[in-house]
Amino acid sequence: MKLIDTINRAGRSLKNAKARTLLTSLAIGVGAFTITLSLAAGEGGRDYTDQIVSANSDVKEIVVTQKQPEASTGPREFEESGAIQPGASAGGAFGGGAEIAFLTRNDLTAIEKLDNVEAVIPNYSPQVTYLTTDGGKKFVVESLSAFTPGLALEFAAGSVDGALADNEIILSEEYAKALGFENVADAVGKTVEIRADALAKLGESKLVPFTVKAVSSKSGLAFRAQGSQLISDNAARDLYVYINEGTRSYDKFILASVRISEANKAEEVKEALVAKGYEAQTAADILGTVNTFINVLQGILIGFGALAVLTSVFGIINTQYISVLERTQQIGLMKALGMRRRDVGRLFKLEAAWIGFLGGALGSGLAVLAGVIANPAISNALNLDGIHLLSFNPLAVAGVVVGLMIVAVVSGIAPSRKAAKLDPIEALRTE
Amino acid sequence: MIELKNITKTYGKKQNAFLALDNINLTIPSGASVAILGKSGSGKSTLMHAMSGLDRPEQGEVIIDGEDILKLRTKQVDQFRAQKIGFIFQSFFVQANETVSDNVSLPLEIADVSFSTRKQKIRAALESVDLLEKINSKAKNLSGGQKQRLAVARAIVNEPQIIFADEPTGNLDSVTGDKVEAMLFGYNKKNGVTLIIVTHDPDLASKCDIQVNIKDGRVESVVDNKEIAAEKVGA
Numbered sequence: 228m229k230l231i232d233t234i235n236r237a238g239r240s241l242k243n244a245k246a247r248t249l250l251t252s253l254a255i256g257v258g259a260f261t262i263t264l265s266l267a268a269g270e271g272g273r274d275y276t277d278q279i280v281s282a283n284s285d286v287k288e289i290v291v292t293q294k295q296p297e298a299s300t301g302p303r304e305f306e307e308s309g310a311i312q313p314g315a316s317a318g319g320a321f322g323g324g325a326e327i328a329f330l331t332r333n334d335l336t337a338i339e340k341l342d343n344v345e346a347v348i349p350n351y352s353p354q355v356t357y358l359t360t361d362g363g364k365k366f367v368v369e370s371l372s373a374f375t376p377g378l379a380l381e382f383a384a385g386s387v388d389g390a391l392a393d394n395e396i397i398l399s400e401e402y403a404k405a406l407g408f409e410n411v412a413d414a415v416g417k418t419v420e421i422r423a424d425a426l427a428k429l430g431e432s433k434l435v436p437f438t439v440k441a442v443s444s445k446s447g448l449a450f451r452a453q454g455s456q457l458i459s460d461n462a463a464r465d466l467y468v469y470i471n472e473g474t475r476s477y478d479k480f481i482l483a484s485v486r487i488s489e490a491n492k493a494e495e496v497k498e499a500l501v502a503k504g505y506e507a508q509t510a511a512d513i514l515g516t517v518n519t520f521i522n523v524l525q526g527i528l529i530g531f532g533a534l535a536v537l538t539s540v541f542g543i544i545n546t547q548y549i550s551v552l553e554r555t556q557q558i559g560l561m562k563a564l565g566m567r568r569r570d571v572g573r574l575f576k577l578e579a580a581w582i583g584f585l586g587g588a589l590g591s592g593l594a595v596l597a598g599v600i601a602n603p604a605i606s607n608a609l610n611l612d613g614i615h616l617l618s619f620n621p622l623a624v625a626g627v628v629v630g631l632m633i634v635a636v637v638s639g640i641a642p643s644r645k646a647a648k649l650d651p652i653e654a655l656r657t658e
Numbered sequence: 659m660i661e662l663k664n665i666t667k668t669y670g671k672k673q674n675a676f677l678a679l680d681n682i683n684l685t686i687p688s689g690a691s692v693a694i695l696g697k698s699g700s701g702k703s704t705l706m707h708a709m710s711g712l713d714r715p716e717q718g719e720v721i722i723d724g725e726d727i728l729k730l731r732t733k734q735v736d737q738f739r740a741q742k743i744g745f746i747f748q749s750f751f752v753q754a755n756e757t758v759s760d761n762v763s764l765p766l767e768i769a770d771v772s773f774s775t776r777k778q779k780i781r782a783a784l785e786s787v788d789l790l791e792k793i794n795s796k797a798k799n800l801s802g803g804q805k806q807r808l809a810v811a812r813a814i815v816n817e818p819q820i821i822f823a824d825e826p827t828g829n830l831d832s833v834t835g836d837k838v839e840a841m842l843f844g845y846n847k848k849n850g851v852t853l854i855i856v857t858h859d860p861d862l863a864s865k866c867d868i869q870v871n872i873k874d875g876r877v878e879s880v881v882d883n884k885e886i887a888a889e890k891v892g893a
Contacts, residue, residue, distance in 0.1 A: 232767040243755040560751045563712060565740025566768045567733060652712055655747065 228570040237577035244550070251546045252586035254539035255631055259590025260597075261532030263627050264617070267598055269525030271618035276517040278614065280510060285375055286490040290508045291338065291347075291500055292482045293328035329479035334505070338485060341499050343492040348373060348460050349480035351467035356422040356432070358456065360406050368421070371466075374457035375484070385415040385441030390459065396421075396437035397457040403442045411442040423466050427473025435466065536631065539586065540638045543579055547642035551575065551649075558646050559654025568647040575643035576636050583635025587628035595619050660686040660820070660852065665708055665718035667701075667875075678704045679715060680875040686868070688819075689850040691843060693863035696872035703824060705872065706856045710743055710822050711735040722820075740769040744813030746842075748825035750805045754798035758789060758808055761797055765816045783815035787841055803834030810841055820852045821845075827862065839865065 241248040330349065339347045352372050357365040374391045383400045391397070396419060400411055408414035417439050425431040437458065458466075471477045485507075487496050493509040500507040551558070558571060598617035605616050667679040678701045686692050696702040707713035709720060711727045719726045727738060744765075752761050762780045771779070784790045787807040792800065797808060806826065813821050823842060827835035839862065846853040855866060863869045869881040 228768055229770060236767075239756065239760070556751055557753060560745075561764065561768065562736075563710075563739070563745055564765050564768050565736045565738070565743070567736045570768075652707055655751065 228566060230573075233570060233574050234577055237574055237581055240550070240554070240574075241578055241581050247546060247549075248582060248585065251539070251542050252582045252589060254542040255536060255583060255586030255635065256590030256593070258532045258534075258536035258539055259587045259627055259631055260594045261535055261590075262529055263591040263594035263619070263624055264598065265525050265528030265532060266623045266627070267594070267617040267619045268528065269521060270620055270623070271616040272521040272525070273518055274618055275611070275614055275616060276514060276521065280514045280517065285486075286493065286510045287487050288375060288510065289485045289487065289493060289497055289500065290482055291330070291485050292506045293330050293334065294504050294506050295328055327481065329481060330483055330505075331480075332478050335480075335483060337503065338483070338500065338505070341496060341503075343488045343496050344485055345488050346460075346486045347483050348486065349483040351463040353423065353463060353466035353470050355466060355470070356424050358402065358406070359420050359422070361418065361420065363407055364405070365422075366402065366405055368456060370455040371421075371463070372455045372457060373460045373463040375486075381444045383442045383444035384412040385439070387441050391440060391457070391462075393459045393461045393465075394436070394438055395440040395459065397441045397443055398439055399456060400442055400444050402456060403439075408442075414439045414442055421466070423470050425472065426470055427477075433469065435462075437462075536634060540634060543582055543635055543638040544641060546582070547575060547579055547639050548645070550578070551642050551646045554646075555649065555654045558649050559651040562649065562651040563655060571649075572643040572647035575646045576639045579635045579639025579643070580632050583632035584628060586635070587631035590631075591624045591627050595624065659688050659721075659723070660684075660709060661719070661721040662709065663719040663721070665705075665715045665720065667704055667708060667713065667715040678875050679708065682718070682875075682877055684870065684877060684880070686852065686854070688852055689846075690868055691846045691853040691866040692855070692868045692870060693866035694854065694856045694870050694872060695858065695860065695863040697858055700872045701875040702856050702858075702872045704875075706822055706824060706854065709854065710745070710820075711739055740765065741816070742819045744816070744818035744821040746806070746809050746813050746821065746823040746826045748828040750802075750809045750829070752797045752800075752805050752808050752812070754796070756797060757793070758784065758795055758797055758800070759793045761808055762812050762815050765812060769816050771816065779815055779817075783811040786814065786845065787811045801834075803830055803837065806830060806834070806838050807841065810838065810845075814845055814851075817849075818851065820854065823853065823855045825857055825859075826855065827859070828857075 335347045335349060338344060350372065352370070355368050355371055358368045359365045374387070374397060376387075376390050380387070380397070383403075387397065398406070398414060398419070403411045403414045406414070406419065408417070418436050419439060420434045420436050422432060422434050443457070485496065485500070487493060493511065497507045497509055497512075561571060562568075598619055602615045602617050605611075606614060609616070662682050662684040665679050665682040666677070669676045669678050680701075682705065694702045694705060704713065708715050711720070711730075714728060718728070720728050722738075722742075727735060730738065753764075759780055762783055763776060766776050766779060781790065781793070784793055787810050789804060789807050789811060792804065792808075797805065800808060806829075810826075813823075821842070826842065827838055830838060842853060842855070843865065845851060853866075855862065857863055864883060867882070867884050869883055871878040871881070
């Protein structure tokens, strides 16, 4: 018997039992739906974190910190003669009893000497007093940091090619508007001033002028650089030195970014840093951590889908056994007419495959439909314009359907064997 | 030509053993119409199963065209049935949910007949049983007589050498029964196909060339109706 004839006959038999076929394939469809959505969510989630991480970190950058002392277990006894920890004032915000180990100038110079390291930039984040335009309102600066050329910034106006000059600044859209530039494009090329107060020398302060190079726009991806006002490394350092010189926390940094010469040396430099007793994180590490989380979640979801598929396996076996019983005479006739055992078995396996195909196509089709409908809603709710959290890969969807067809065929093996073994004389006995 | 030699078939085991066929020897010439006549339980159906390769007697030979089909493998017996044999059953066994055309197509599909010749063969078979206008109807919408004619079409579509008919008119009224009989005998005469009818109806049996009377698994007598008819004409 030709395969195409067997496929046609299998399809017709299912059509003759429409309700049963539909219900059985719906069971497998639930599994297909769950698995397809989990795959899409995992794919979309990984895309999303990939974008976030690449927008906020540079592959040619490694974040390095001092190795932190082991977290203290239980209350610590006060030491009368103990030196006052530098972190007691500088890291006060991080309090809670844990000490914080800081990077010092010595550490930074030591790191700078490592192979493939281009520069070591501590995160200065100078605590300036305010930001203003000439004669305009004064605004507290929540975050002022150094601009890294590798960051993927989105600009509302102007643009930056390479590094910033030491007298240039990138304003955030929010601040540009607050400073009175109704149209953010007007801000580009204008001068803003930053006031810095020297903490150790009472009453000493200065106003530093900066030219606005560009205005960064809000984005669903970036959270580190986007909200900050950005200036060059040198300008940040100068401000930091001016403000903090002479204080206890001066030249003690929680973290520093190590800029390396080539992106593929990141692992090498990281190992060298760890060997020297520092903690280091590359962009890939950050991505890996987030992705592990997504993968675990996706695994759990797929597990639920697999459970649904397992349940439907019993449904298919049951349906096919009933079908064999119901069609005893038909099978007997086919065998009497000379249909081979193998072909009879194949007929029933193909019926199971049809059920798997229907269920898979139905389930994953609905999942894609649900995704297309849900994607804009999710993006809206989470404020991610243009990013789709459910990303359907056609190959993955096809894989789900084919996989379920195979599962269905395997479930159909036992009933099809029963059909193949049927004795035509017994099957055709009418009395 | 079909030759049966020492066919013995037992059902059950040991104390419960039941001798269904007891040392049957029979020769059926090609192109003849043969009635196997007997009461229910006489072994006539078992004999038909043995001759068609559906059943395997534990002793004896079934030689068809010089080949003992009991010595063939299952696969080859299946192929032999698909190529050379047509079946007609008392309860029709047509597939109610399928169209007339799909019902007739089944033996062609099993025998791996090419797509190009199928359509024409199906039409020819339906034409000869006068069912061509129903080609696209569902089989469940046919009357009893039409169903049996459909079964006849299915039996002859692949141009078999032997047609086995098990009580072909048992479920039909006498008028439709006569029509189906006429078709079977007509096909038998026209195409020289061996027709073997299993029946308990002496009237039907008397219309066949040869009448084999079976009782308790044995051949009681073989009557050549043609000779009797010739004698009658002669007398």
